[in-house]
Structures are given as C-alpha cells and as structure tokens.
Amino acid sequence: xxxxxxxxxxxxxxxxxxxxxxxxxxxxxxxxxxxxxxxxxxxxxxxxxxxxxxxxxxxxxxxxxxxxxxxxxxxxxxxxxxxxxxxxxxxxxxxxxxxxxxxxxxxxxxxxxxxxxxxxxxxxxxxxxxxxxxxxxxxxxxxxxxxxxxxxxxxxxxxxxxxxxxxxxxxxxxxxxxxxxxxxxxxxxxxxxxxxxxxxxxxxxxxxxxxxxxxxxxxxxxxxxxxxxxxxxxxxxxxxxxxxxxxxxxxxxxxxxxxxxxxxxxxxxxxxxxxxxxxxxxxxxxxxxxxxxxxxxxxxxxxxxxxxxxxxxxxxxxxxxxxxxxxxxxxxxxxxxxxxxxxxxxxxxxxxxxxxxxxxxxxxxxxxxxxxxxxxxxxxxxxxxxxxxxxxxxxxxxxxxxx
Amino acid sequence: xxxxxxxxxxxxxxxxxxxxxxxxxxxxxxxxxxxxxxxxxxxxxxxxxxxxxxxxxxxxxxxxxxxxxxxxxxxxxxxxxxxxxxxxxxxxxxxxxxxxxxxxxxxxxxxxxxxxxxxxxxxxxxxxxxxxxxxxxxxxxxxxxxxxxxxxxxxxxxxxxxxxxxxxxxxxxxxxxxxxxxxxxxxxxxxxxxxxxxxxxxxxxxxxxxxxxxxxxxxxxxxxxxxxxxxxxxxxxxxxxxxxxxxxxxxxxxxxxxxxxxxxxxxxxxxxxxxxxxxxxxxxxxxxxxxxxxxxxxxxxxxxxxxxxxxxxxxxxxxxxxxxxxxxxxxxxxxxxxxxxxxxxxxxxxxxxxxxxxxxxxxxxxxxxxxxxxxxxxxxxxxxxxx
Numbered sequence: 001x002x003x004x005x006x007x008x009x010x011x012x013x014x015x016x017x018x019x020x021x022x023x024x025x026x027x028x029x030x031x032x033x034x035x036x037x038x039x040x041x042x043x044x045x046x047x048x049x050x051x052x053x054x055x056x057x058x059x060x061x062x063x064x065x066x067x068x069x070x071x072x073x074x075x076x077x078x079x080x081x082x083x084x085x086x087x088x089x090x091x092x093x094x095x096x097x098x099x100x101x102x103x104x105x106x107x108x109x110x111x112x113x114x115x116x117x118x119x120x121x122x123x124x125x126x127x128x129x130x131x132x133x134x135x136x137x138x139x140x141x142x143x144x145x146x147x148x149x150x151x152x153x154x155x156x157x158x159x160x161x162x163x164x165x166x167x168x169x170x171x172x173x174x175x176x177x178x179x180x181x182x183x184x185x186x187x188x189x190x191x192x193x194x195x196x197x198x199x200x201x202x203x204x205x206x207x208x209x210x211x212x213x214x215x216x217x218x219x220x221x222x223x224x225x226x227x228x229x230x231x232x233x234x235x236x237x238x239x240x241x242x243x244x245x246x247x248x249x250x251x252x253x254x255x256x257x258x259x260x261x262x263x264x265x266x267x268x269x270x271x272x273x274x275x276x277x278x279x280x281x282x283x284x285x286x287x288x289x290x291x292x293x294x295x296x297x298x299x300x301x302x303x304x305x306x307x308x309x310x311x312x313x314x315x316x317x318x319x320x321x322x323x324x325x326x327x328x329x330x331x332x333x334x335x336x337x338x339x340x341x342x343x344x345x346x347x348x349x350x351x352x353x354x355x356x357x358x359x360x361x362x363x364x365x366x367x368x369x370x371x372x373x374x375x376x377x378x379x380x381x382x383x384x385x386x387x388x389x390x391x392x393x394x395x396x397x398x399x400x401x402x403x
Numbered sequence: 404x405x406x407x408x409x410x411x412x413x414x415x416x417x418x419x420x421x422x423x424x425x426x427x428x429x430x431x432x433x434x435x436x437x438x439x440x441x442x443x444x445x446x447x448x449x450x451x452x453x454x455x456x457x458x459x460x461x462x463x464x465x466x467x468x469x470x471x472x473x474x475x476x477x478x479x480x481x482x483x484x485x486x487x488x489x490x491x492x493x494x495x496x497x498x499x500x501x502x503x504x505x506x507x508x509x510x511x512x513x514x515x516x517x518x519x520x521x522x523x524x525x526x527x528x529x530x531x532x533x534x535x536x537x538x539x540x541x542x543x544x545x546x547x548x549x550x551x552x553x554x555x556x557x558x559x560x561x562x563x564x565x566x567x568x569x570x571x572x573x574x575x576x577x578x579x580x581x582x583x584x585x586x587x588x589x590x591x592x593x594x595x596x597x598x599x600x601x602x603x604x605x606x607x608x609x610x611x612x613x614x615x616x617x618x619x620x621x622x623x624x625x626x627x628x629x630x631x632x633x634x635x636x637x638x639x640x641x642x643x644x645x646x647x648x649x650x651x652x653x654x655x656x657x658x659x660x661x662x663x664x665x666x667x668x669x670x671x672x673x674x675x676x677x678x679x680x681x682x683x684x685x686x687x688x689x690x691x692x693x694x695x696x697x698x699x700x701x702x703x704x705x706x707x708x709x710x711x712x713x714x715x716x717x718x719x720x721x722x723x724x725x726x727x728x729x730x731x732x733x734x735x736x737x738x739x740x741x742x743x744x745x746x747x748x749x750x751x752x753x754x755x756x757x758x759x760x761x762x763x764x765x766x767x768x769x770x771x772x773x774x775x776x777x778x779x780x781x782x783x784x785x786x787x788x789x790x
Contacts, residue, residue, distance in 0.1 A: 006443060011436040017431070020431060028418060031418060033607075036411060036414045036415070038411075038724065038725050039722075040718060041409060042414070074632045103632065202643075209430060211615070228480075228629055229477055232476070240476050241475075244607075244612070320435075321441070
C-alpha cells in the first residue's frame with residue numbers, strides 16, 4: 001500500500017493512465033497548432049480538438065457547438081458570471097444571486113461585480129447544505145439578471161436542486177449558471193433536459209489533466225457573453241488563445257471514460273464511502289456535514305468533536321485528505337462552507353473531507369478507519385475538554401475565565 | 404508514408420524530448436493539487452516553484468515577477484486590461500503590427516472603457532516609425548505595448564530604447580516577447596531598467612507544451628486579475644495550476660537558453676540559404692531591410708502567385724509552412740502586418756511564412772527550394788494562361 005493514501009479526489013484526481021496515453025501523441029508527433037489552416041499538422045490537431053469537444057458534450061447531453069474550451073473551471077466561472085452579467089446588465093438589470101457556500105471561483109467574480117455596481121444576494125443554505133426553491137423565489141427581483149448555483153459542493157458533496165432552479169429561472173427569463181466542476185462523472189447531467197444556460201466543467205476533477213476546462217454556453221435560446229480574453233477569435237470569439245491540444249484530448253478522453261463507466265464506478269465508490277462512514281461512526285462524537293441523501297457518493301465530510309483540527313491533520317499524515325477545501329486550506333480560517341451550515345468554529349476546524357475515487361480500494365478505507373480510530377482516541381486522551389465531557393459536564397454552560 | 408518537413412515553428416513547436424520526460428511524472432504519479440497541504444500537494448508546489456525559477460532565470464527576472472498563465476494570449480490580456488483597470492481611461496498606444504491578442508484587448512479598452520487608442524505606424528521594413536512614435540508619446544499615453552519580435556516578419560523592435568524614450572510619459576510599457584524567447588537573448592533586468600514593465604513569454608513557441616505561459620511583470624504595476632477565485636499567483640491569476648505544463652515550460656526555458664550560444668547562428672545560416680534561393684526565384688522578402696530580425700523567420704511573396712494556393716501545394720508535397728499568422732489563417736484578408744508596412748494588397752496576398760527550428764536541417768531547405776521552383780514555374784504558367 002502506498003502511503004500517504006490519497007483520499008482527496010475532490011481536490012484533484014490522478015490522470016487516468018488511459019487518458020495519459022491518449023494525450024502523449026499530441027505532445028510528440030501531432031504537435032500542430034489547431035489554428036494552423038495551411039498544413040496537416042494543424043488539421044490533425046483541429047480534428048482531435050473537435051473529437052474531444054464531442055466527448056465532452058456527450059457526457060452532459062449537450063451539442064458540441066455549445067462547448068467552449070477554457071483553461072479550467074475557475075476561468076469558466078469567471079467567463080460565465082462576468083461575461084453574462086456585463087452583457088445583460090443594460091437590458092435586464094444589475095442584481096445577481098448565488099449561494100454563500102459556492103466555490104471562491106464563483107464568489108470572487110461576484111465580489112468583483114459588486115465593486116462594479118452590481119447588487120448581489122448570497123443565499124444561506126439550510127443546515128444540510130441545500131438551498132430551497134422558496135428561498136430563491138423570495139430573493140428574485142425584477143432586475144435579477146443572473147443566478148449561479150453549483151451542482152455539487154466541493155467540501156460537503158451535496159447536490160443542489162438545479163433542475164427546479166432552472167425551471168424557475170427560465171420562467172422568469174433569468175440567466176442560470178451552474179458550476180459543475182465537482183459533478184461530472186459523479187451524477188448524471190443532461191443539458192437537453194436541464195434549463196441551464198451556462199455550465200462550468202473541469203477536467204482534473206474527473207481524471208483528466210489540469211489546465212483545461214470548458215464552459216457550456218447555450219445557443220437555443222441563445223446566451224451571449226462578453227469575452228474575457230480577446231485575440232485571435234478562437235472558440236466562437238468567446239475565448240482567444242492557442243488551444244492546448246493534448247489537454248483538450250485528455251479532457252475528451254476523461255469525459256468519454258466517465259460516461260462509459262460512471263454507473264458501475266459510482267456504485268463501487270458509494271459502497272466504499274458507506275464503509276468509511278460506518279467505520280468512522282464507531283468513534284464517539286462525530287458529526288457528518290451536509291445532507292447524506294442529496295449527495296455524491298464520493299464525498300464524506302465529518303467533524304470530530306473534542307479534537308483540535310491541526311493536531312488531527314498532523315496525526316493522520318498517512319492520509320492525504322483536506323480540512324476545508326484545498327483552495328483555501330492555506331489559511332487557518334475555519335471553512336466558510338461549514339460555518340454557513342451553522343457549525344461552530346470548533347467543529348468546522350476539526351472537520352475532515354474524505355473524497356474517494358477511481359483508484360481507492362477497500363484496504364485504503366480500512367486503513368483510514370483504523371488510523372482515525374486510534375489517533376482520535378490518543379488525541380482525546382490528552383484533551384481536558386474531552387475529560388470534562390466524559391464527566392458529564394455540559395461544556396456549553398461553562399463560564400470560561402479570561403486570563 | 405513520408406515525414407513532412409515542419410517549417411512553421413512560429414505557429415507552435417514540437418515538444419523537446421527532455422520536456423516530455425520532465426512532464427510525464429506530473430501526468431502520472433505526481434498528481435497533487437499545488438494548493439493541497441499534504442505530500443502530494445507539496446510535491447506539486449515544489450515543482451512549480453522550481454519551474455518559476457527556471458523561467459525567471461531564462462528571462463533575467465526574479466521568480467516573484469513571474470506570473471503563470473494559460474498562454475501568451477492570456478498574459479497579454481492580463482497586462483493590458485489588468486493595468487488599465489487601475490488607471491483612469493486615457494490613451495493606449497500599441498504598434499500597428501501587434502498580434503491580435505494585444506490589439507484586441509486594446510480595442511476592447513476603446514470600445515467599453517472609454518480609452519483612446521493609437522496604433523503606431525511602422526516603416527516599410529516593419530520598424531516603429533520614429534516620428535509617429537514621438538507623436539504618440541506627445542499625447543501622454545498611459546499604456547504602451549510594442550512587441551519585441553513580430554510573429555510574421557520576425558522583425559525586432561528596439562524595445563529598450565522605445566521604453567527609455569517613453570519614460571517621461573510615466574506610461575506602463577509592455578512588450579510581447581512570445582516570438583523572441585529562445586531565439587534572441589532576453590533580459591528583463593536590463594529591459595526593466597530601461598522602462599519596460601511587463602514581458603509576455605510562452606512555452607509552446609520554445610519546445611514546451613501548449614497551455615503554459617507567463618507574464619513577467621514589474622511589481623510596481625498594479626494589475627487587476629482577469630480570473631479571480633482562490634488567489635493563486637499572488638492573486639493575479641486564480642485557478643488550479645497546470646503543474647505538468649508549468650514544469651514543461653521551466654525545462655523548455657532551460658534548454659532554450661542553453662542553446663542560445665549556437666542555435667540562432669545555425670538557423671540564421673539556413674535562413675540565408677533559403678532567402679537567397681527565394682530571391683533567385685523572384686520572391687520579395689518582407690522585413691529584409693530591417694537591421695535586426697529573428698534568425699529563424701522568412702516571410703516572402705512571389706509576385707503573381709497566391710499565398711494560400713502555394714502553401715496548399717507545399718503541404719501536399721510535405722512542407723508545412725504558413726500563409727500568415729496561424730491564429731488569423733482562417734481570415735482571407737491580407738496580413739495587417741504587411742498592410743501596415745505599406746505592402747500592396749496583391750503582393751500581401753502572396754505572403755508565405757517559413758519559420759525554422761530545432762529539427763530544421765540543410766537538406767530540408769534544399770528540398771524545399773527545389774519543390775518551390777517547380778511550383779513557381781507551373782503556377783506562373785497557369786497565371787499566364789489566364790491573363
């Protein structure tokens with residue numbers, strides 16, 4: 001068994017070996033610039049790009065013409081949110097809505113728009129991490145131009161009701177964007193059915209390479225965007241810049257494999273996740289964060305009460321996991337997602353996100369359970385709070401003296 | 404099957420084998436997200452730090468001045484729009500021969516942000532025209548962008564002198580050096596001392612992978628990010644780092660700099676043979692009168708012969724060349740670079756670009772000239788029949 005055990009598939013996934021094999025020829029012999037129209041090197045590259053575009057579209061029930069390649073989901077989110085809000089602000093208004101538990105790649109563009117004179121509403125989810133249609137309805141205004149709600153939360157894995165939200169937005173003529181970076185391959189997505197106008201994708205969360213993503217931009221009814229990157233007019237003029245053929249090929253292959261294997265793979269992953277949950281629930285005072293039903297099978301986020309977060313991370317170095325999302329884990333702030341669910345700072349700090357994937361084995365999970373059982377016991381042995389708790393003292397009633 | 408001769412290095416380059424070797428571990432076992440705190444993440448972070456040093460070293464910059472982006476287009480957009488976002492609208496001056504990924508962002512400032520735009524004229528050799536440049540400076544531009552080497556003609560601009568001359572305007576001065584890296588020495592320290600504040604370089608033009616590039620930028624320039632969300636790259640460029648491509652970029656830079664001692668001379672010798680042969684076949688060479696050009700680029704037109712037709716025929720016999728910049732090849736309009744140089748439309752439509760690189764060999768050049776000779780005779784015969 002290779003240590004540390006990788007249980008951080010929501011941060012990034014290994015490139016599937018089949019994907020890597022498919023990419024390599026486009027790094028070596030078929031290296032042409034897809035924009036080169038005067039020779040076979042260029043045509044071969046362009047053909048590969050179009051084939052990949054088809055695979056990406058197929059996984060999500062889209063037309064390949066609706067798929068724009070970007071450098072990643074962060075860029076896709078920026079392009080969708082700033083591009084659509086700015087394009088339609090003049091005709092529709094300057095009110096935008098999202099959820100307080102979105103990824104920074106959605107929240108930061110929202111903040112930028114606020115600085116540019118937009119008004120934003122941030123919906124707070126219920127304690128289970130989900131928002132309700134009524135909440136959204138109450139927040140809608142005549143000048144609401146854009147709603148952005150993620151399909152799957154990166155920290156707690158809950159699935160937002162995007163189908164219902166889509167219906168509502170379409171009915172009101174509001175543009176609906178969905179960050180689906182954490183959703184592809186984990187849950188079915190059918191853009192032919194969903195009333196979604198813009199959807200962001202990432203390759204490296206679905207066993208493709210880093211540095212490539214896509215934005216679905218609906219053409220019927222047609223959604224228009226202000227481009228964020230200008231130049232040679234690549235990608236329908238929405239995103240200029242030389243297309244990184246090998247990365248696009250990698251994304252295509254990764255999404256092709258996901259479509260083919262997700263049904264069986266997700267059952268296996270669910271079984272592993274449930275095994276992990278069952279094992280960890282033998283530890284006292286553990287709290288699962290986020291709804292367990294409306295959730296992708298890959299994610300388990302648990303808070304361990306009476307354990308200090310940093311010590312816990314240090315104690316379980318044999319596991320590569322996240323405490324809070326990878327993108328914000330450089331800060332010691334407790335996860336804003338867990339805080340939004342109403343978790344205390346202590347529980348937010350002592351939370352671990354386990355994310356399971358294609359190469360996780362039963363042995364990995366069993367090792368993780370055993371390790372956590374042992375280490376948490378040890379840490380609690382050293383904790384005066386745990387001792388008080390075991391003595392039956394209600395800690396919430398204790399008046400701590402300042403000193 | 405025969406292996407076609409790739410003579411389009413300014414469009415993109417084949418990957419150096421050592422670059423592939425360096426990248427592969429990051430497409431296989433070293434797959435961490437550089438923002439993760441565990442071992443996988445730290446290994447990725449370390450690899451990026453090392454690549455940043457390699458890139459910085461290659462362009463004579465400090466590693467903290469290197470901002471990784473997804474490509475040269477993004478880096479150019481980042482400087483122009485990012486710097487403009489923190490300035491009151493004013494004049495943006497760019498050369499009239501810039502790549503679309505400089506020209507279009509500048510136009511965007513004009514269209515949406517209330518900026519004025521001046522396109523600095525060039526002379527017949529493709530060099531910035533002194534009088535027009537002085538005129539532009541007299542109008543106090545706030546942003547200036549002049550490319551170090553032109554992608555079509557290979558003509559070099561004396562960017563250091565231009566920046567020095569612009570110093571009194573206190574404008575931010577940027578230079579797109581995508582085509583210069585690896586072909587001529589680049590030193591951001593010297594350029595920065597002369598008043599250049601930003602430099603764009605890209606991996607896939609120097610034997611590195613597509614999908615990685617950098618904006619090398621003076622920290623005094625306040626840049627607003629184009630892509631936000633997570634605060635990567637000192638907050639200037641959010642998004643999970645493309646570790647494999649960045650690692651490849653670093654190694655490609657290292658190789659390119661090592662080869663600067665000998666490779667430019669080798670390519671220049673090949674280019675001279677090529678140009679002599681072309682002139683003998685009646686071609687005019689664009690930019691040939693410029694005092695300084697890239698050693699690898701030949702841009703020519705044979706009067707009476709259409710460029711598109713010629714590159715199509717060349718492709719069929721195994722020579723991959725370009726009929727203008729790759730990015731605008733879909734566009735049947737004659738090259739804006741040639742028009743800016745005052746080249747007449749018919750001649751401009753005949754433009755063909757050959758750009759040499761690591762795998763270019765003397766035999767290929769000889770074979771190319773022989774093949775071209777046959778085509779010229781044939782095509783001119785056809786033209787004679789038509790007229």
